[in-house]
Amino acid sequence: MPVSHDTSFVETMPQNVAIQFLDRVAASGPREAFRFPRGEAWESVTWAQTGERVRRLAAGLLSLGLEPEQRVGIASSTRYEWILADLAVMCAAGATTTVYPSTGAEDTSYIVGDADCRIVFAEDAAQLEKLQSHRADLPNLGKVITFEDSAADGDWVITMDALAELGDSYLADHPDAIEAVSKEIRPDQLATLIYTSGTTGRPKGVRTLHKAWVFEGEAIKAQNILGEDDLQFLWLPMAHSFGKVLLSTQLACGFATAIDGRVEKIVDNLGVVKPTFMGAAPRIFEKAHARIVTMQAAEGGAKEKIFKKAFEVGTKVDELTMAGKSVPLPLKVQHRLFDKLVFSKVRDRFGGRVKFFISGSAALNAEIAQWFHAAGILILEGYGMTENAAGATVNHPDQYKIGTVGLPFPGTEVRIAEDGEVQLKGPHIMAGYHNRDEATAEAMTDDGWLRTGDKGEIDADGYLKITGRIKELFKTSGGKYIAPPAIEAKFKAICPYVSQFMVFGAERNFVVALITLDPDAIAGWAAENGMEGTSYTDLVRSDKVRAMVADYVDELNGQLNRWETIKKWELLDHDLTIESGELTPSLKVKRAVVESNNKDLIDSFYG
Incomplete structure (x- = not known):
């Protein structure tokens, strides 16, 4: 079947994300929309139930005085409440501003302040603490809504249920408020500020419009890739545009989504949920x-x-x-x-499946x-x-x-x-x-x-x-161009124990690499090679592991041009993590940070 390049949907697509969502609720009311873990079991909700909850939360935001395009932050991991908060912001004509749960207090305060958020949804006490510790720097932040009831104080911080109750009172006086507000949202109105985790410098807020998100979902729908009977498993960070676009696609296509942001549970969850598709890094x-x-x-x-x-x-x-x-x-x-x-x-x-x-x-x-x-x-x-x-x-x-x-x-x-x-x-x-x-x-x-x-x-x-x-391509002092991602990808296909393989050598006379091993994979190797229980640091320093990695580097060099071959390399004593600041929350390597953290080591290769 040839791929559809019909672009007529652009003329007929919904005016904004709020209408796209309300249309989906009307079309698919009794069908399953989301399922999510509650303890050991999975709970399921229909589109109609989701629509009802979103209407109440959106009305609650309106009752707090939210005006069109005013920013509302969400500082949380991927979970059903994140989706509810985002859809409520869309239906109240606000603009969702994303904060990764792993973002430190200083950067969280910077994002919330730079975006001028009036309201923030905070997942739990840990996210709340980041805002409280910088409250003096955020004079316009009027209200925080927490997903976990124990963190609420009833004044500055209220629960989702309390917000829904404010919405009930507002809807009693303005029964058609959500429909009226959604009809007024222009396609070119601000829908989100997504702060790029950036591999360099301060995060930048990307201004994305309603028409962009609606278009993304409708463009996938127009290609007949997914339909109402599909089941998505969603774990990706919703603070990242990849997670957000999968939500737009769901609104356009009407399939159900099982949602759980715990990365360590992905494989277990796939066995239980049995999805028909999933997005992943x-x-x-x-x-x-x-x-x-x-x-x-x-x-x-x-x-x-x-x-x-x-x-x-x-x-x-x-x-x-x-x-x-x-x-x-x-x-x-x-x-x-x-x-x-x-x-x-x-x-x-x-x-x-x-x-x-x-x-x-x-x-x-x-x-x-x-x-x-x-x-x-x-x-x-x-x-x-x-x-x-x-x-x-x-x-x-x-x-x-x-x-x-x-x-x-x-x-x-x-x-x-x-x-x-x-x-x-x-x-x-x-x-x-x-x-x-x-x-x-x-x-x-x-x-x-x-x-x-x-x-x-x-x-x-x-x-x-x-x-x-373009910025990652470098030239050796011999004038040869090197494309690190191509070499790095080759090594990852050869060596099943590698986590990260990073190539350096700009303006130097040969190419070198820094290597980290996957802690789970190397622990398995250790158990089979008489080194069970040895710490990660001791493993990477051991002659046995170095010899094993050396064999893989030799195999890689056999597939490369002479000027690309790895002449020297070293195993780092830790794997790269988001917490160490060496990976972005979407698991991209911050090459400049790794290079700067290991400057002396890299220089020593050329000593």
């Missing part, structure tokens, strides 16, 4: 791949041989099928057998995508950034190319500038950075295209391929 797929491969290696013997042979056959079948060639009967028979013995078990780890995963927020390793594909799991890579409301291109279940980020959304344009930069145009582009006119001017071209900062190319069929960040 590539790190999740890398970890799953490494876990399955290392578990098989630990079993050894015949089981490991069968496992390896299965992927050999699966890859061969894939190659023939993708080249449009027929699969010989003996190979077909083998493939069917391995599907039963091996691939079906891999699929069962993800619940057994997944039609596809959507990967975004960083580059997905093509070899890992191919490995999953051989097992019958399709990962559709997409591309975009916060500045264009998350989605610009995406592969389609019926039309995809592994190693590319797919075709442009219908109704959008993608071009490659003379220097190789990917540039975007369409209804999804931001209205600039909040209070940052200079940064806004830098982000746009003179003829109105968004500069992405990514280097890419478009193939003969229109598929976009991202080849790296």
Whole structure:
């Protein structure tokens, strides 16, 4: 089935997010909208129930005097209440301002102050404490609404239930308030300020309009990728545009979402929820791949041989099928057998019903995508950034190319500038950075295209391929260009124990790497190699682990051009984390921070 490029939906799409939501409630009232964990069980709510709760909360915000486009912060992890708060802000014509739960008190205060938030939803006592400790710096913050009742004081801080009760009183006097307000919201009205976690400097607030979020959801709907009978599992940070765009898609398509932001519970939850699709950052797929491969290696013997042979056959079948060639009967028979013995078990780890995963927020390793594909799991890579409301291109279940980020959304344009930069145009582009006119001017071209900062190319069929960040490309002192992401991705496909592999060498005469290992994977390795219970730091310092990693680096170097090879490397004594400030909340490496933290070590390679 060819992909639909019909753009007529742009003329008929809902005017704003509030109407998009209210229309969905009207169309799908009795159907399931959300399910979420309550203790050990999962609780389910319909669209009608969600609509009723959102109306009361939105009316509560109006009763507190919220005016159109005034900012309302949400400082919380991903959970059902986050969605309720966001939809209530949309239906009250406010603008949601996002704060990651991992953001420190100083940056939380900066974001809430820079956005001039009048109201903030705070998840619990920990988020509340950040606001209370900087209350003197936030004179315009009139009310905090907490998701957890124990944190409320009844004055400055009230509960969600108390807000809903304020809404009941308001609706008693203004029964049609929500419908009236939603009809007045213009498509070009501010809907969100999403603060980019930024790999450098202070976070910048991206001003995204109602029409951008509505467009994103409707553009996915127009491609017939998802329907009402699908079930999404959502764990992504809702403070990130990738999480928010999946909510827009849900409003447009009407499927149900199971929501739980606890990253450590993803695999367990997939087994229970059995979703038909999920969005994720590539790190999740890398970890799953490494876990399955290392578990098989630990079993050894015949089981490991069968496992390896299965992927050999699966890859061969894939190659023939993708080249449009027929699969010989003996190979077909083998493939069917391995599907039963091996691939079906891999699929069962993800619940057994997944039609596809959507990967975004960083580059997905093509070899890992191919490995999953051989097992019958399709990962559709997409591309975009916060500045264009998350989605610009995406592969389609019926039309995809592994190693590319797919075709442009219908109704959008993608071009490659003379220097190789990917540039975007369409209804999804931001209205600039909040209070940052200079940064806004830098982000746009003179003829109105968004500069992405990514280097890419478009193939003969229109598929976009991202080849790296323009700023990440570096030149050695010998004048050779190096693209770190390409080398780093290769190593992650080779070594199942790696967490991060970071390449450096700008203006130096050779390339070096800093490596961190995945704590879970290396603990498994240690148990099989007589080192059970050894601490992470002692493991990475041990000769055994260094020898094991050295073998993988040699294997990598065998696949690289001479000038790209890793001449020296070191294992760091800790894995990178959000808390250490070396990863963004969407799990991107803050390369400059890592480089600065390890300046002496990197310099010593060239001593």
